[in-house]
Amino acid sequence: MTPFKLTEELLAEIEQLIENQQGTELVSLMAEVHYADVAEIINELNEDEATYLIKLLDSDKTSDVLTELDEDVREAILSNLSVKEIAEELEELDTDDAADIVAELPNEIVQEVISEIEDKEHAKDIVELLRYDENSAGGLMAKELVKVNENWNVLTCVKEMRAQAENVTRVHSIYVVDNEGILKGRLSLKDLLTTSTTAPIREVYIPKVDRVDVNEKPEEVAKIMQKYDLEAIPVVDEIGRLVGRITIDDIVDVIREEADRDYQMAAGISQGVEADDSIWELTRARLPWLFLGLLGGVGAAAIMGGFEEMIAKHAILFFFTPLIAAMAGNVGVQSSAIIVQGLANDDLKGSISNRLIKEMLLATLNGLILAAILLLFTWWWNGNFYTALAISLSLVAVIIVAGIIGTFIPLFLDKRGIDPAIATGPFITTSNDIFGILIYFWIAKLVLGI
Structure with a gap:
């Protein structure tokens, strides 16, 4: 079977058929197209064109199409259908899908739609499903069995x-x-x-x-x-x-939605959004984490201000600040991502202390290898062994602390019943930036005797 591909030529042909009201030709063209592919086509049409196509095709096909449409598109189409037409679509659907669509309808027409469903047992099952919380097994199940x-x-x-x-x-x-x-x-x-x-x-x-x-x-x-x-x-x-x-x-839908939500949260988006959402909705979703990043940057700058004298004497320390901050953030995100994934899949075994010890040993090994490379490079570049040693030791310490933070925070949040996905991304990066900069300059001060 060749995968369906919606081309500009096909879309233009469909739009032309709709414009010319050539229903017979359109039905023939859509006959062998899978309902999921029909939904893909409708998502690209304007409201009037989409409504025309839905009304033209049989309910046994369009009912499934409705379940695959983007929510905004489906809402627009349903607003152009009569109560009886909506009821006909619902009769062709399994009760769980029908209940999901009814839940999206305006409250004032829900009762009318339900009363128009000829199969009263089907209508009764839909009403029963609507009583369950949508975020529960009852809200997810179907009555057909x-x-x-x-x-x-x-x-x-x-x-x-x-x-x-x-x-x-x-x-x-x-x-x-x-x-x-x-x-x-x-x-x-x-x-x-x-x-x-x-x-x-x-x-x-x-x-x-x-x-x-x-x-x-x-x-x-x-x-x-x-x-x-x-x-x-x-x-x-x-x-x-x-x-x-x-x-x-x-x-599968639940897993996909959970993965999308966790991915967005890890990227610093505090609520579910889509690319087509308004600028205001996208801003509301992104701004809280961006504000957290701003606070982290201000905190890091304040810490560096406390070591102004040392930076003035050893300017090279300033040039390595981005490296230290980046390594802290990267290690923290790596550690937290593994923990969050393990918690999500329910395959994280052992106590928190054992997990922390393992992560600390792993961070130490990685830190020593990277620090050895950095020591040789910095010594060759700057010519001052103690400066190179200070930077390298700081890197080891920062990596260890970042690994511990990246491991502990998701586990701690999970124990408190909070979604550990919130710990990844900007949260871990910001906290590790602050701790990383503080540790970096503190160790440098000790090694250089300032």
Whole structure:
């Protein structure tokens, strides 16, 4: 299969067809295009063109297209659809995707849209999902699944599964519940096919099944599914009743959003933003960390001012200040990035003290190697061994301290229930700049006897 590529020629052709109201030709052109690629096309059209295309295509395709659109584009299109048209789109979607779209609608039309959905069971499931916090397993799950009662025999089970499967896009697992809806286990398709049709399900099902609570955080659900290589996981309420399932496609979205958020935070952006956001939104996201950097720079300048006399006598120390600050920042970010990654993947083992000792030994080894190179270079360049020694010893100390800070802060924040990703980037860099400059000039003062 050749990957789809949206070219300027194709986009121009689509825009021309829309302008000329050539619906038949447009439908034919879009027939073999995947819904995700249709969404890519619509994201490039203006509001009127996008609305025309959505109304032209069948709901069984455009419903999926809506879930792939940029939020702003989807909001604009939905505002141009009637209540009945929105309801028709929702009927074609799984309940989790439908609930996400309903949550974005203006409050004044939500009830109207829900009442227009012909499948009342589908509408009921959507309403139920809207009650859960969006940042929970309940807000992430879908109601579509296949479940059987432990008291049924195999023949009854197969008949019920056939009926239920009509409303499920993909059957990952068959769940077993009791008369109260309590999740008891899962059913192996192999066991189902090789067992007598009169055998009760309670004698066939596998009691061990991974599950999550409706209030579990999506990030924790992602860790469980990743650890056990699950394509889907059942969701239970507070008393253990099966209420839904979360599939791998939803978890991929969670992992991507978490990675985007951590990347932005590490780069010094305090809230989720996109390139197309307004200047004011981008400024609000970036300014806090830039202000922190400003404070760090002012602090470093103030420290250097306290060593003005020493700098005047040994001007070469000033020239190496950027190197010391850069090395402190780089080592700190490296150390914190490893720790944050380990915490995110839940594979960081051992005590904090052992982790600090390991990082300190690693920083010492790296520092000694780099300091030896710097010592030879500075001695050759300046001709003063003690000055070169002062700079080199400072580098070792700064690297060790930066490694410890970069390791300790994320671990400390994690223990306090704070996202450790906040420790990377500007926060670590700024703190290490200040400590690095202070250590640099303090050691230089001791070595040079000033």
